[in-house]
Amino acid sequence: MAYSDKVVDHFNNPRNMGSFKKDEEGVGTGMVGAPECGDVMKLQIKVQNDTIVDAKFKTFGCGSAIASSSLATEWLKGKTIEEAQKIKNTDIVQELNLPPVKIHCSVLAEDAIKAALTDYQKKTDAQSTDTK
Amino acid sequence: MKLPIFLDNHSTTPMDPRVLEAMLPYFVEKFGNAASRNHAFGWAAEEAVEHARKQIAKLINADGKEIVFTSGATESDNLALKGALEMYKEKGTHIITSSTEHRAVLDTAKSLEAKGLATVTYLPVDKYGMVNPQDVQNAITDKTILISVMLANNEIGTINPIQEIGKIAKAKGVLFHCDATQGVGKIPVDVQAMGIDLMSFTSHKIYGPKGVGALYVRKRNPRVRIAAQMDGGGHERGMRSGTLPVPLIVGFGKACELCEQEMATDAVRLSKMRDRLQTDIMAALEESYLNGHPTNRLPGNLNISFAYVEGESLLMGMKDIALSSGSACTSATLEPSYVLRALGVGTELAHSSIRFGLGRFNTDEEIDYTIKKVIEIVTKLREMSPLYEMAKEGVDLKSVQWAAH
Numbered sequence: 001m002a003y004s005d006k007v008v009d010h011f012n013n014p015r016n017m018g019s020f021k022k023d024e025e026g027v028g029t030g031m032v033g034a035p036e037c038g039d040v041m042k043l044q045i046k047v048q049n050d051t052i053v054d055a056k057f058k059t060f061g062c063g064s065a066i067a068s069s070s071l072a073t074e075w076l077k078g079k080t081i082e083e084a085q086k087i088k089n090t091d092i093v094q095e096l097n098l099p100p101v102k103i104h105c106s107v108l109a110e111d112a113i114k115a116a117l118t119d120y121q122k123k124t125d126a127q128s129t130d131t132k
Numbered sequence: 133m134k135l136p137i138f139l140d141n142h143s144t145t146p147m148d149p150r151v152l153e154a155m156l157p158y159f160v161e162k163f164g165n166a167a168s169r170n171h172a173f174g175w176a177a178e179e180a181v182e183h184a185r186k187q188i189a190k191l192i193n194a195d196g197k198e199i200v201f202t203s204g205a206t207e208s209d210n211l212a213l214k215g216a217l218e219m220y221k222e223k224g225t226h227i228i229t230s231s232t233e234h235r236a237v238l239d240t241a242k243s244l245e246a247k248g249l250a251t252v253t254y255l256p257v258d259k260y261g262m263v264n265p266q267d268v269q270n271a272i273t274d275k276t277i278l279i280s281v282m283l284a285n286n287e288i289g290t291i292n293p294i295q296e297i298g299k300i301a302k303a304k305g306v307l308f309h310c311d312a313t314q315g316v317g318k319i320p321v322d323v324q325a326m327g328i329d330l331m332s333f334t335s336h337k338i339y340g341p342k343g344v345g346a347l348y349v350r351k352r353n354p355r356v357r358i359a360a361q362m363d364g365g366g367h368e369r370g371m372r373s374g375t376l377p378v379p380l381i382v383g384f385g386k387a388c389e390l391c392e393q394e395m396a397t398d399a400v401r402l403s404k405m406r407d408r409l410q411t412d413i414m415a416a417l418e419e420s421y422l423n424g425h426p427t428n429r430l431p432g433n434l435n436i437s438f439a440y441v442e443g444e445s446l447l448m449g450m451k452d453i454a455l456s457s458g459s460a461c462t463s464a465t466l467e468p469s470y471v472l473r474a475l476g477v478g479t480e481l482a483h484s485s486i487r488f489g490l491g492r493f494n495t496d497e498e499i500d501y502t503i504k505k506v507i508e509i510v511t512k513l514r515e516m517s518p519l520y521e522m523a524k525e526g527v528d529l530k531s532v533q534w535a536a537h
């Protein structure tokens with residue numbers, strides 16, 4: 001099976017690979033997948049004034065899974081929370097030209113985005129209750 | 133050194149130039165049909181086939197008449213199991229095999245089961261992938277007509293105690309089929325000493341051409357019979373009809389002759405390179421685990437799992453080295469290697485496995501390059517792995533509640 005040039009590029013030059021401290025202010029962390037299934041994605045966002053100013057990922061998985069999460073971090077940067085909610089796995093499939101057997105990688109990336117956003121919301125909600 | 137490097141010699145092997153040379157006259161000049169009994173074209177072809185039969189038989193200590201040509205090991209496995217069952221079904225319909233056999237044996241057995249033609253016992257293997265002869269003995273019933281156990285495994289290279297299984301089969305009067313596809317030409321095979329009645333093997337795994345294989349069918353003590361699975365001209369003593377592919381057979385014969393002459397020196401050289409590959413990689417990379425038997429394995433085989441990295445991404449990171457992985461992402465079934473699972477290797481480590489297959493034409497320089505590349509890519513991908521990060525932080529990955537998908 002041949003990989004698309006974009007998948008190869010993200011795999012060879014991953015964007016925003018790394019981690020934020022989970023308890024850092026404004027950081028939301030999403031971890032999805034399972035080692036037994038052969039892929040685990042960790043996606044993190046850093047939010048300031050409702051805008052995602054930075055994003056990072058770490059992924060255990062095939063080349064397409066790594067590329068999907070790398071692309072997701074690229075797309076997240078600069079988006080508002082609301083805009084980020086709208087990223088769909090089909091957008092990732094299209095951009096990376098993923099074959100049918102690799103669609104689950106894009107689904108996982110969308111799940112990771114949603115999980116990171118949810119985690120961020122939970123953290124900020126908890127903080128605002130604290131201050132009240 | 134030329135890139136890419138071929139380190140996938142269990143899947144197939146490049147043809148030895150000496151084999152090609154032997155084959156060439158049989159395409160255009162000596163093109164006859166070996167079954168044509170009435171003219172010189174046929175006689176020349178027949179002579180070439182009979183010579184190849186002897187070369188092949190010699191490698192496994194058999195008689196040329198006991199070699200039945202097929203299209204390859206998959207057909208040989210099918211013919212052995214289906215043909216023996218059809219021939220001996222009055223005696224019984226129970227077959228014993230092992231859980232790490234090649235799909236050509238396992239799927240044939242499953243198909244016979246599904247059609248209600250046979251009952252099959254799938255023996256477990258130990259943590260090294262070996263069948264216990266005692267398990268074979270215990271599984272035999274008065275309905276057992278066939279035991280089918282592979283000589284060496286295609287993924288992990290583990291060599292089974294064939295001679296002991298052969299003895300048990302003989303003592304119980306049960307036929308013994310051995311899928312020796314990975315072993316013939318790599319390690320000594322003697323159908324007499326090993327007590328083998330039927331044996332599958334193929335040309336393209338031993339530097340011969342693709343498209344030809346053989347089924348060894350014992351002629352005496354006992355005389356084994358199998359029912360043909362294809363109707364036609366009654367070639368190969370009625371067991372496998374179809375015009376013989378003379379050039380391929382000539383190549384197969386030459387390949388066997390070369391193996392007979394060079395197997396011992398090849399094995400020493402390959403084991404040495406393989407051991408170096410193993411030692412250097414495993415010394416540099418923590419949490420890398422050898423799959424299969426530490427010593428009792430094929431000379432050119434090495435199978436390692438690298439914890440926290442996924443197999444397909446490893447292959448992708450080593451584009452200029454041809455390797456294979458037990459990861460689900462590289463299989464048609466989307467399940468990780470059933471062979472590794474049968475040894476008790478966890479699913480996550482099965483996803484992380486890489487198979488190195490060394491062959492006659494690999495060089496020390498290629499091994500040096502591979503060692504360097506593997507260490508580089510595993511290190512890089514671990515940096516990228518959330519699992520590695522968690523493990524380094526002291527998180528027990530088994531205690532994590534994963535959101536399975």
